[in-house]
Amino acid sequence: AQKEVKVDETKVYKTDEWMNTPSTILAAVPRRLHLQKDHPLRITRELIESRFPGFKTYNNLFPVVTIGQNFDSLGFPADHVGRSRTDTYYLNKDTVLRTHTSAHQVDTFRANESAGYLISADVYRRDAIDRSHYPVFHQMEGARTWDRAAASSNKTLAELIWDDVAKIPKHSIDVEDPNPTTHAERNPLQDGHSAEEVEAVAAHLKRSLEDMVVTIFTAAKTAAAEAGSETTAAAQAPLKLRWVEAYFPFTSPSWELEVFWQGDWLEVLGSGIPQQSLLNTAGVPNRVGWAFGLGLERIAMLLYSIPDIRLFWSTDTRFLSQFSSAGPISRFVPFSKYPACIKDVSFWLPQRSSSSAAGGISRNVGATATASSSPTTTTSHDFHENDVMEIAREVCGDLVEDVHLVDEFVHPKTGRRSMCYRTNYRSLERTLTNEETNELHDKFRQQLVEKLGVELR
Numbered sequence: 001a002q003k004e005v006k007v008d009e010t011k012v013y014k015t016d017e018w019m020n021t022p023s024t025i026l027a028a029v030p031r032r033l034h035l036q037k038d039h040p041l042r043i044t045r046e047l048i049e050s051r052f053p054g055f056k057t058y059n060n061l062f063p064v065v066t067i068g069q070n071f072d073s074l075g076f077p078a079d080h081v082g083r084s085r086t087d088t089y090y091l092n093k094d095t096v097l098r099t100h101t102s103a104h105q106v107d108t109f110r111a112n113e114s115a116g117y118l119i120s121a122d123v124y125r126r127d128a129i130d131r132s133h134y135p136v137f138h139q140m141e142g143a144r145t146w147d148r149a150a151a152s153s154n155k156t157l158a159e160l161i162w163d164d165v166a167k168i169p170k171h172s173i174d175v176e177d178p179n180p181t182t183h184a185e186r187n188p189l190q191d192g193h194s195a196e197e198v199e200a201v202a203a204h205l206k207r208s209l210e211d212m213v214v215t216i217f218t219a220a221k222t223a224a225a226e227a228g229s230e231t232t233a234a235a236q237a238p239l240k241l242r243w244v245e246a247y248f249p250f251t252s253p254s255w256e257l258e259v260f261w262q263g264d265w266l267e268v269l270g271s272g273i274p275q276q277s278l279l280n281t282a283g284v285p286n287r288v289g290w291a292f293g294l295g296l297e298r299i300a301m302l303l304y305s306i307p308d309i310r311l312f313w314s315t316d317t318r319f320l321s322q323f324s325s326a327g328p329i330s331r332f333v334p335f336s337k338y339p340a341c342i343k344d345v346s347f348w349l350p351q352r353s354s355s356s357a358a359g360g361i362s363r364n365v366g367a368t369a370t371a372s373s374s375p376t377t378t379t380s381h382d383f384h385e386n387d388v389m390e391i392a393r394e395v396c397g398d399l400v401e402d403v404h405l406v407d408e409f410v411h412p413k414t415g416r417r418s419m420c421y422r423t424n425y426r427s428l429e430r431t432l433t434n435e436e437t438n439e440l441h442d443k444f445r446q447q448l449v450e451k452l453g454v455e456l457r
């Protein structure tokens with residue numbers, strides 16, 4: 001008999017040997033944090049939406065999509081690492097939990113309900129465990145396009161777009177933008193796009209996204225200053241923005257926007273001019289425009305100074321009661337920090353007769369996900385670090401704060417590889433007892449043996 005899985009009590013999917021989605025991940029689907037009243041992710045979403053008047057918002061798109069929607073339609077190559085089962089949650093070989101909101105680009109362009117749209121949604125990725133990574137997080141994606149048929153003998157399309165550029169509020173923040181709009185090798189103009197058109201679209205993109213980012217970071221600065229937390233010179237430095245060249249398979253040219261925030265350049269969003277082939281597939285070959293995507297947790301963490309991404313999932317009123325859509329943004333006051341308990345686990349990897357080592361590279365779709373995009377380490381044979389992470393999540397839920405490799409070596413005689421992972425146990429809500437952490441750690445060790453076939457040292 002064919003096996004099935006139910007998602008959100010409403011939809012049933014056939015599973016096959018590609019299925020790698022644990023029930024704990026599926027349990028997150030009904031949470032819809034970006035829709036929850038007075039949740040910081042919802043407030044952040046609404047603040048961003050308020051800077052895009054007239055854009056149609058989509059906040060209820062279902063997270064189960066085809067690999068066509070998530071990868072193929074966006075031009076991801078067949079061997080792209082993002083497609084692997086170590087990085088993506090599959091229900092069956094054609095069906096995944098979306099790894100980014102871009103999975104809805106083609107369908108939303110096809111619906112063509114508005115010249116501008118914003119999509120906010122939960123997205124799912126197998127990834128590292130630390131205070132800025134969680135396997136479920138939220139992205140917002142937006143686009144603005146123009147119909148070439150709007151051009152007339154009076155005005156070219158580029159002139160029409162420049163008229164729209166003039167309508168966007170102008171800020172007075174310093175922006176570094178050293179690169180030309182397009183670059184033949186690094187950031188090429190698409191076939192069939194004119195330089196004038198793309199200059200105008202790029203100007204509209206930059207002015208729109210700068211306005212949104214300046215609004216958010218000005219609010220964050222005010223909140224930090226009011227809490228009296230701005231003590232260092234770095235924190236008092238004026239806000240600065242910078243555009244850098246980027247790469248996405250579905251846009252060209254592409255750019256990222258970075259913000260100078262408390263002494264560091266932080267990447268806030270990815271953007272670019274959607275590939276014309278994508279708009280053709282969507283049945284709107286006559287349109288041209290821009291698109292962007294960002295991670296909502298990352299922005300909310302900066303906006304409210306929220307120190308740990310797990311907090312967004314908290315149902316503790318000490319967390320939730322601190323946010324209100326009615327009032328101004330104010331800094332989150334952490335409730336007491338409970339002690340951490342650090343434990344190591346060392347093991348030998350199983351030896352495989354046929355080695356199939358894959359390259360340890362990070363995929364590019366995650367660039368804007370959360371506070372740092374960590375490369376996924378692939379070590380030897382069939383071992384993938386994300387499997388260790390998933391076991392830790394499965395055993396410990398939100399009681400694990402961080403898991404990372406602290407030592408790795410190959411035995412000179414036997415050729416066996418040894419790994420040592422350090423696990424940081426900490427509850428955000430209470431002090432864990434010794435017995436409790438020991439029990440979690442023992443279970444984690446056992447599961448590593450059972451699921452990965454490692455030999456404990």
Ligand code: PHE
Nearest residue numbers: 270271291292293365367368
């Ligand atoms: N989907 C990209 C990401 O997850 C962001 C992006 C969206 C880039 C739209 C360009 C256009 O990083």
